[in-house]
Amino acid sequence: MKFYFAPMEGLTDYIFRNTHHRFFPGLDRYYTPFLSPTADGRFDRKAFRDVLPENNAGVPLVPQLLTRHSQDFLWAAKLLAENGYSQVDLNLGCPSGTVVAKGKGAGQLRDLAALDRFLDEIFSQSPLPISIKTRLGVQDDGEFPALLEVFCRYPVAEFTVHTRVREDFYRRPARPERFRLALERCPFPLCYNGDILNLADFRCFQAQFPAFCGVNVEETPGQAAHAEGLAGGGAVMLGRGLVADPALFLRCKNGTSADKNVLKAYHDTLFENYCSAFGNARNAMSRMKEFWFYHSALFVGGEKLFKQLRKSTDVGIFRTIVSRIYNELDLREDGTKPAW
Ligand SMILES: Cc1cc2nc3c(=O)[nH]c(=O)nc-3n(C[C@H](O)[C@H](O)[C@H](O)COP(=O)(O)O)c2cc1C
Numbered sequence: 001m002k003f004y005f006a007p008m009e010g011l012t013d014y015i016f017r018n019t020h021h022r023f024f025p026g027l028d029r030y031y032t033p034f035l036s037p038t039a040d041g042r043f044d045r046k047a048f049r050d051v052l053p054e055n056n057a058g059v060p061l062v063p064q065l066l067t068r069h070s071q072d073f074l075w076a077a078k079l080l081a082e083n084g085y086s087q088v089d090l091n092l093g094c095p096s097g098t099v100v101a102k103g104k105g106a107g108q109l110r111d112l113a114a115l116d117r118f119l120d121e122i123f124s125q126s127p128l129p130i131s132i133k134t135r136l137g138v139q140d141d142g143e144f145p146a147l148l149e150v151f152c153r154y155p156v157a158e159f160t161v162h163t164r165v166r167e168d169f170y171r172r173p174a175r176p177e178r179f180r181l182a183l184e185r186c187p188f189p190l191c192y193n194g195d196i197l198n199l200a201d202f203r204c205f206q207a208q209f210p211a212f213c214g215v216n217v218e219e220t221p222g223q224a225a226h227a228e229g230l231a232g233g234g235a236v237m238l239g240r241g242l243v244a245d246p247a248l249f250l251r252c253k254n255g256t257s258a259d260k261n262v263l264k265a266y267h268d269t270l271f272e273n274y275c276s277a278f279g280n281a282r283n284a285m286s287r288m289k290e291f292w293f294y295h296s297a298l299f300v301g302g303e304k305l306f307k308q309l310r311k312s313t314d315v316g317i318f319r320t321i322v323s324r325i326y327n328e329l330d331l332r333e334d335g336t337k338p339a340w
Helices: 014-023 045-049 069-080 097-101 107-108 112-125 141-151 174-185 199-209 221-228 240-244 248-255 260-278 281-298 303-311 314-328
Strands: 002-007 030-036 061-065 090-094 128-134 159-160 191-195 235-238
Touching: 002 248, 014 030, 014 045, 014 260, 045 159, 061 069, 069 090, 069 112, 069 260, 090 107, 097 107, 097 141, 097 221, 107 112, 128 141, 141 174, 174 199, 191 240, 199 240, 235 248, 240 248, 240 281, 260 314, 281 303, 303 314
Parallel strands: 002 030, 002 235, 030 061, 061 090, 090 128, 128 159, 159 191, 191 235
Antiparallel strands: none
16 A cells, blocks of 8 residues: 655645654655646746756656646756656646636546546656546536546546545545445446545544455455556555654555654644745744644644743744643654644
């Protein structure tokens, strides 16, 4: 079973990925948050920093693109190939109102004929193998079979299914049972994504899809057939749960949980790396608050401290509260208990 870090805009940038990889090595792959290629054939300079090879040395990385224009996808894929990448990912899941209104992300799932044309153009000309990350549909998951029919016409390098529809945003629960259809129909490698937030969630997923996860293969011949076609078994992509608990993939793999001292060192290094990159500790603190939005779910109690943390505007006070959190609060033994 392979484990990937999901792309998360505003969180999993190169500074975050490098720091995570240094403290918690062993993930099979990281995905960049989406990059938007512009119509004038270039990336925004700041955005491109995220994929510069020198900023990602040693990190197994797949860049992700968000566009509905095949020519823009193609020049961007060529540039990524020139920069040493061996795969490019297409975002067909972003639910944001502005993105969908422009027919991008999950908005591309609305018009199957246009999607088919777009896929035909990029798959026939891309210099790199293309993986796809999609939702089940726009309004309801009854759209998924027709979407799969389109995707199955192309040599998708890897197909990640975030088992929500666009209208679910991130609020409504994922629908892992819909992953079964992809297992039955797709001839290419698959990756599951959605709501694996702690070990119990992973165990549940394993119980639901044992062969995909590489367990009890003989008990489920249908799934076994698919699993056998995948080198090394299936893959899961972890997002919010892995931000919250940076060792979540290790818990899932072999039951190892992160030590509090390691978590504190990880946190402090991340903060320092943001301070250096931003040249401004207050901006770095704001970014760390995004991290804490998820990470706080790994601790028992501490509501008062977390409220103080959210409200702090002074970097010194922020650091003091962070130290108190790691010193005074216990980690949840069973992992993240999310309130998001
Ligand atoms: C803040 C945030 C930013 C995200 N940014 C991206 C993105 O850039 N590209 C993408 O494909 N998905 C993005 N996602 C979706 C995640 O990759 C993932 O599909 C989703 O969080 C479900 O997985 P999880 O339940 O493990 O968190 C984002 C999600 C969140 C919460």
